[in-house]
Amino acid sequence: MYTLWSFNRIFFGNMRVLSVTAYRDIDRKELALFIAPIMALFVRGLAPHLFLDTFLVDCLNLLEHARRGRV
DSSP, rough: OOOHHHHHHHOOOOSSSHHHHHHOOOOOOHHHHHHHHHHHHHHHHOTTTTHHHHHHHHHHHHHHHHHOOOO
16 A cells, blocks of 8 residues: 555655545445445355256256257
8 A cells, every 4th residue: 555655646746636635435325336246256155056056957958968969
């Protein structure tokens, strides 16, 4: 973090301009939109069977057709 700060100070001067001071942090709506996919990825990592079971029947049918030589 210090490296980025010092880089900005060296090349861009004082960053206390109106555009930077008027910057506001993330609000609740943006936070919810950010956290929802992160939680979905977390659940997918802990319980992949919840997502993979939806493809199980199609994969088994494909393997059966490949075994019979009808792909």
